[in-house]
Amino acid sequence: MVVLAASVISKTGKPLVSRQYMDMSRIRIEGLLAAFPKLIGTGKQHTYVETENVRYVYQPMEGLYLLLITNKQSNILEDLDTLRLLSKIVPEFAMSYDEDDIVNLAFELVAAFDEVISLGYKENISVMQVKQNCEMESHEEKLHKMIIQSKINDTKDLMKKKAQEIDKNKIEQKGKSGYGMAASMSSFSSGKSMGASAPEDTKYVRPEPVSAPISKMATSKGPSKGMQLGKGKKGNDILESLAKEGEAVELIVRPAAAGGLAAAAILSSDPVTLIIDEKLSVALDRQGGCENLEIIGTMSLTVNSESDAFIKVAISSGSNKNYQFKTHPNIDKAQYSNSNLLGLKDPTKPFPVGSELGILKWRMQSKDSSLVPITINCWPSVSGGQTYVNIEYESTSSFDLQNVAVVIPLPGSSSAPSVNQVDGDWRFDSKQGAMVWTIDLIDDSNRTGSMEFVVSASDAESFFPISVSFSSSKIYCDVAVDSVTYTMKEGSVKYSFKKFLMAGEYIVQ
Structure with a gap:
């Protein structure tokens, strides 16, 4: 599949939102869009039309068309799948299909299109992930x-x-x-305080x-x-x-x-700062099974001193099975592959000073439930016109988790539920209509915990999906920094190094 352009146009052919993904001139894109209304007929069941060079794949949206322009070699089934995804995304941003509303939201829609299509190819992404990325609920x-x-x-x-x-x-x-002893004796005998008798330059003042x-x-x-x-x-x-x-x-x-x-x-006092942060996204079923687990990690480098900008970073890593690694385009890939060294392709050039640069990224996907750091079980049961919700967590010994928050939707609730028991703390978020269960730290002292609360009788489905957020100082990928050395001279560079793990889209559905 190769998408040349994605657009929202009026039925008269006026482009309201347009985004091109291949190297094409603006005049050609405008010409292709202008030709589209003349090519479609009325009463036809299919939603694509082909010309000598391109294929139009479209979907009517009230008085508008959502349109993909692809090459003729593109897989029509993939094109239609992309079109369906875009048709779900547009209503997430636009309250109506009015032309003025679409034009006013052009920037947001283009950003959403870019999340779905990259360099002409469809990304493996959901509507929820697109919305989260565009809103920058920022990890x-x-x-x-x-x-x-x-x-x-x-x-x-x-x-x-x-x-x-x-x-x-x-x-x-x-x-x-x-002086202290003499001054005390003198003040005792004369009845004067030490502060009054002592010279000003010898007075002792306790620091704040x-x-x-x-x-x-x-x-x-x-x-x-x-x-x-x-x-x-x-x-x-x-x-x-x-x-x-x-x-x-x-x-x-x-x-x-x-x-x-x-x-x-x-800004660290050390010349170089290295940070590894991983984002963990997990989809769990209600029985605790793992439907999908994805880890996206980044090693970032910040140079704090111009004199220490000509450097290379030596790293070590274990087997890291199923991980896919990718270096920054300016990093020497051959040097990294052969020696595990992260340095610029041109060693005579310095790293940028004062700005954070991602020098190595990695990604891993799995359905192995043993990799999941925390599972959530929720048991709603109706009794006497009320629903008793028992929810529990279970954490593995592999990770200590900080700032844990479990968010449970509450159907149609405008007031806080009655909480019978809770390990940790809780609060009712009236704006989101949700119960937020928080645990400051989960370690070996509290690998399991539970909470019970009561609301009016509700369907069990309405308490899902449950979302979880947390952080940890331990990461999944076996990557460490061995040393930072100069490229233009001998010697090592002092550096600081920290690691973080954050929960991204972590849900029980």
Whole structure:
């Protein structure tokens, strides 16, 4: 199948939304679209028409046509399957088939078409996945928030430890000077306080604890007068002074421009930052069987120093059966295949500084239920005009899961249900009409858990699909960073390395 163009046009032939996928001139595309209304007849049962060079595959939508232009060698069955998928996607974005509405949503529809068709070929994707991708329910944003919170927690611990050391050193210095004892005896005999009798330059002042302002910065939404990491000169000065003393300090900078992946940038004190993040998508049946499991992983590189931009990354990997790996187009594929080295094709060129670059990606699909990190069983039962919903989770010992949220649809509920028992916490989301069951951490201490709640009598089908979200510091793919070295000279480069796993579309249906 090769799709040349996808369009939504009026019955007069006016193109409302048009997207071309092959190297064709604009004049030719416009000519093909203009010719279409003249080629179709009335009362015909088929939904395609062929010319000498191309095939039109179309579907009427009230006063419009959804149209694919393909070459004549394209598989007509695949073309029709693509057309059906696009016909389901258009109503997801457009409230009506009015021409003005379609034109106003042209950008969104083109983006949705691009999710279905890539370089003329149909992608294996569902309507739900297209909508999720276009809305950018962002796995990357969640990942960056996790990284930021991790940095905040690390820095809080470091600052607290440093404050305790400073406090201890002050007390030791005061004790060695002998002034504290003499001043105390003098004040006792004269009835004056130590603060009044001591010279101003020897007065001991206990430093303010730094942990409280940092905690306030992490949780408060309003303006704060406490110390804020990476915001303002004072906060950076403290971190920079610690770095000079040999501490591994990381600065968190929040740029003014918010939105997307630019909402937060992480600048490490190390010259190079490497991050592996995996997105796990799973479809489970109600008996716990795995209908599909997909892992998509990315290794990203950020160079924080211009002098350390001429580098290559040595990685190691296990068998990784059934994984498909792909390097960035600028990475030397032969060097990666032969030596597991990720470096640029031209070693005389540097990596970009200050921007994140995905240097290696991988993908794996399976139906092996043993790979599923958490399963959900839901048992709705009607009794006396009410439905008792018992739901339980079971997690494997392979993964410790953080920030687990299980979302159960509640049919026609405008008020919170009655909860009889719950392991963890719960809340009622009135906007989504759903019960949200949350567990902060699942580890060896709580591999199983359950909840029971009661709602008015409802059909069992209405409590599905159940969606699950979580994160983990362990990944599936056996990939690790061995070293980062220079390409133009001898020597290794210091780097930081973190791994994350996030749940993507994880559903029980």
